Amino acid sequence: MNDAQAPIVPAVEVLAFDIFGTVVDWHGSIVRELGRRYPQVDGDAFALAWRAGYKPAMVRVMSGELGWTLIDDLHRMILDAILPQFGLERLGEEERRELNRVWHRLDPWPDAVAGLQRLKRKYLLCTLSNGNLGLLTRMAKRAGLPWDCVLSAEVFRAYKPDPATYLGVARVFDVPPDRVMLVAAHHDDLAAARACGLRTAYVVRPLEFGPAHPKDVAPQAGNDLHSRDLLHLADLLDC
Structure with a gap:
């Protein structure tokens, strides 16, 4: 070709x-944002873990297990699930919401x-x-x-x-x-x-x-x- x-x-x-x-x-953008906000976190591993939840979450929607759900909401579900893996389980609602919006700010x-x-x-x-x-x-x-x-x-x-x-x-x-x-x-x-x-x-x-x-x-x-x-x-x- x-x-x-x-x-x-x-x-x-x-x-x-x-x-x-x-x-x-998406990967580089998340790594850069994590580096600015939470430099103690392995941004590469965090980005990959967040993205890894993407297809399984969509399968839950496509199978009918979940009703129609926007990607913003699926991203938030995945985020909440992975935060403890990276020592960020104490993040409050506003911090979680803002971090989830990184997907709106991809370079x-x-x-x-x-x-x-x-x-x-x-x-x-x-x-x-x-x-x-x-x-x-x-x-x-x-x-x-x-x-x-x-x-x-x-x-x-x-x-x-x-x-x-x-x-x-x-x-x-x-x-x-x-x-x-x-x-x-x-x-x-x-x-x-x-x-x-x-x-x-x-x-x-x-x-x-x-x-x-x-x-x-x-x-x-x-x-x-x-x-x-x-x-x-x-x-x-x-x-």
């Missing part, structure tokens, strides 16, 4: 972006804003994240992320990889699924989108889980594009 593949996606109108890990650096990857600005010249840009609307909107405001539209699992009341999320983007913009391209740094997300008829672009984020935990970012068959970052994706899409 390389630059020569760009002509295969001429009909795409909408680029829908996964957010956590793809557009913003973009260095290429993200400039890459999105270039892509926006040619495509409609929207989020497609399990993050809730308030979280995504505050994040965009702070980081200068130039979305045309903020879409969330909250809109569809379903978490990715439920087909309702991917097909929901096509429905919102009144286009066939193959005119939407999901942009993500996670192959499972892209595979689920592809099963719904969307186009897919992989973004390499080898340090998503921090420099001590590099991940495999090798190309996988099926994706239309494989990009080094969002600036490279803009190159591939002639923006």
